[in-house]
Amino acid sequence: MNVARILYPVRVLGPGNRIGIWLCGCNRKCPGCSNPELWKPQKKYEIQVDHLLELINQVWSANRIDGFTISGGEPFLQSEELSSFIERIHHISCDILVYTGFTLQELRQKKDPFVERIISSISVLVDGPYLQDQNENVFLRGSKNQCVYILNEKYRMKYDNYLENGKNEIQNFISKDGVISVGIHRKDF
Template sequence: MSAQRSGMAVKSVAVRSRARLPYIVRSTPARITRMFVSQMLAPVVSLGPGERIAIWTSGCSKHCAGCISPELRMQLPEQDVDVDELAQMLLDTAHEHGVHRLTVSGGDPLEQAPELAKLLATIRCAYDDILVYTGFTFEELPQVIGADTWETLKSLIDVLIDGPYVDELNVPDCALRGSTNQRVIYLSDRPHDDYDQYLQQPRQLQNFVQDGTVNTVGIANRYHHEFPVKEV
């Protein structure tokens, strides 16, 4: 599932090409050094409670009809980033700006599950709340990404939004999710009152204005109903 996004690109280091992700992706520990990330933006308030840092991974094999970010199905060489450098960027941003909530969307972040696990394990100490989107269902994940990797990720993620995007199930009162089949699943034992309250609010879009270009972040309505847009 892809939350709508655009904005500042994450600069890649030592760019190299990699083939498009297959449906099931597993990496050996020695290979977990790089991942494909398209964007990082902050502060984001339209993809979860509070001010957040948001990143969008690239690579998704699902091809959901009506996907808001079809360009993130592919992985481009310039989106290939070092996991340790990305982690340091997220740690520095949290410290410098006092933003300690993270949203990870895509693409599908869990098609790079071992890389995501390494990233989240490195930055977990600086973040009070980590929200991750995936087009896989909760029940599919142990088989798709491997039981051990899934157990690791479950210990690092606070809230998971699961399931493929279904265009005809995109309704305006479906907060934080693209379609009503998707679920908000609490994985940690931290209080989730902030999420319960956020889910009662209407959807919102957030505009980031950079270099004369307006970039929009949030969950878009299928039929373009009007709802609040906040400019940053």
């Protein structure tokens, strides 16, 4: 896989203390994208699924994990490895929220078994491309064309409450590469 970032605890992209994972690689080039540095896959970010799982298990062994948020980049460009990874983190949490620039309908039309496996094993999908002129600070969504789909009924109440009461916040992480600003940013950030 090509994985640029693993951050913990991410508290602004889903309920609770989450492990946030940013996959590298996206060819959509949405104007105003907040992560253009993640468009091009980089050799230094290559990691085997087994190694990624080891790192995740290390975080889990010492911390409370309420869920995962997977973003990018475009996660579904790595659907084969991502489906394998997601199925192997269910022992930690099945609350797995994934951001994608594809619409749910486009994903279903792919008829790709790995894409289907991801859709059937996550709790929430936030879908659709980022449209700068529709960035209206809607909770959890970069632009209002994007939809939040609760795909696992077990999490419906949790997310209904979260979506009703939450507001966008920004969380900054300091890494050796500098400050990584996480959350739904305002237009022109």
